[in-house]
Amino acid sequence: MVNVLEYADAAVIRDRRTILGPLTWTVDPSQRWVVLGPNGAGKTTLLQLAATLLHPTSGTVRVLGERLGRTDVFELRTRVGFASTAMARLIPDGEPVLDAVMTAAYSVAGRWNEVYEDVDERRARRVLAEWRLDGLAERRFGTLSDGERKRVQIARAVMTDPELLLLDEPAASLDLGAREELLELLGGYATSPSAPAIVMVTHHVEEIPTGFGHALLLRDGGIVAAGPIDEVITSEQLSAAFGRGLEVSRIGRRFSAVAA
Numbered sequence: 001m002v003n004v005l006e007y008a009d010a011a012v013i014r015d016r017r018t019i020l021g022p023l024t025w026t027v028d029p030s031q032r033w034v035v036l037g038p039n040g041a042g043k044t045t046l047l048q049l050a051a052t053l054l055h056p057t058s059g060t061v062r063v064l065g066e067r068l069g070r071t072d073v074f075e076l077r078t079r080v081g082f083a084s085t086a087m088a089r090l091i092p093d094g095e096p097v098l099d100a101v102m103t104a105a106y107s108v109a110g111r112w113n114e115v116y117e118d119v120d121e122r123r124a125r126r127v128l129a130e131w132r133l134d135g136l137a138e139r140r141f142g143t144l145s146d147g148e149r150k151r152v153q154i155a156r157a158v159m160t161d162p163e164l165l166l167l168d169e170p171a172a173s174l175d176l177g178a179r180e181e182l183l184e185l186l187g188g189y190a191t192s193p194s195a196p197a198i199v200m201v202t203h204h205v206e207e208i209p210t211g212f213g214h215a216l217l218l219r220d221g222g223i224v225a226a227g228p229i230d231e232v233i234t235s236e237q238l239s240a241a242f243g244r245g246l247e248v249s250r251i252g253r254r255f256s257a258v259a260a
Contacts, residue, residue: 002065003028004164004197005050009059011221012045020045020221022059027214029163032190032198034208034229037218038242043201046218047166050199051082064163081157081196084168088153093142097133098124100141100152104159124159131155131185147178151185158189167200171207183209205233205248205255217241235260 003026011021020042027033035043048054049061052073061068066076090109091100102116102124103109128134131151136144141152150170157165170186171179189195190211202208208215208229215232217224217240224241225232233255235248245260 003062004064005199006062007049007056007059008061010049010056010061011058012042012049012054013057018221020049021056023221023223025216025223025226027164027197027199029197031214032195032212033200033214033216034212035199035201035216035218036203036205036233036238036241037224039203040220041218041241042221043218044168045221047082047084047168047199047201050164051080051166052076078160079163081160081162081165082168083150083153083157083166083170085172086168088149091141091152093140095141096137097128097139097141097144097152098137101127101156101159104156127155127159130189132181145178147174147182150174150178150182154186161196163196165196165198167198169201169203171202171204179207183207187211205238205257208233208255210253219243 005027007023007025009022009024012019035046037043045054049056050063052063052068055068063076064079102120105116105120125134125137128137131154133148133151133155136148141149144152154167154170171182174182187210190198190209200212213229214227215229216226217232217237219241225237233248235246238246238248238257239260246257247260248255248257
């Protein structure tokens with residue numbers, strides 16, 4: 001089984017400052033990882049490498065078996081789904097939701113002169129229904145609530161049946177109801193045997209959906225802990241990552257953390 005992600009002593013350096021690494025980390029196709037750490041820990045940089053938007057300064061990164069720097073990243077990106085606020089900003093406010101999702105087939109944001117087949121529209125409408133957005137297909141993207149926009153981003157990311165799904169803080173800025181609806185959908189998706197490998201970045205353990213079995217904690221660009229989620233999301237490990245005493249509790253399959 002080929003790992004979907006392989007970081008081998010990978011580091012990213014900007015202006016003589018190490019932003020990430022060197023670190024070694026792998027993700028196999030059956031895994032769902034959550035990545036946590038304080039601001040500046042390197043979480044977004046880690047995800048940008050996986051999305052082929054960055055190349056490592058040193059070490060190696062392989063995405064879906066292809067080594068960055070020795071492969072056509074534009075072709076590789078069609079196999080990776082990526083949902084983030086930065087990507088959402090590229091979608092025109094006036095774009096119908098159906099088109100916002102369907103244009104993922106061409107890896108563009110904003111429909112222009114592309115030619116879509118009936119199968120593309122059927123696929124887009126099915127994905128919208130799976131993410132409880134089917135009633136919004138004709139709505140303009142700019143008129144949606146934050147929760148609806150987040151779900152459109154994810155629907156767009158899964159439109160092409162990616163082999164790897166990357167989520168950058170999908171629950172950020174959502175109210176409690178919208179957050180719980182999104183986490184319910186993500187949990188159901190993550191537990192599906194047909195879902196791809198998933199890596200999700202978040203700041204809060206409360207935002208970890210069910211179905212995620214592995215966790216990676218970062219601090220100052222390095223790994224504090226990585227492995228099965230029950231071994232990593234603990235009071236001791238989380239306190240080390242965030243630099244203050246934290247107490248972790250669990251209710252059912254969900255986590256919570258407060259100051260110790």
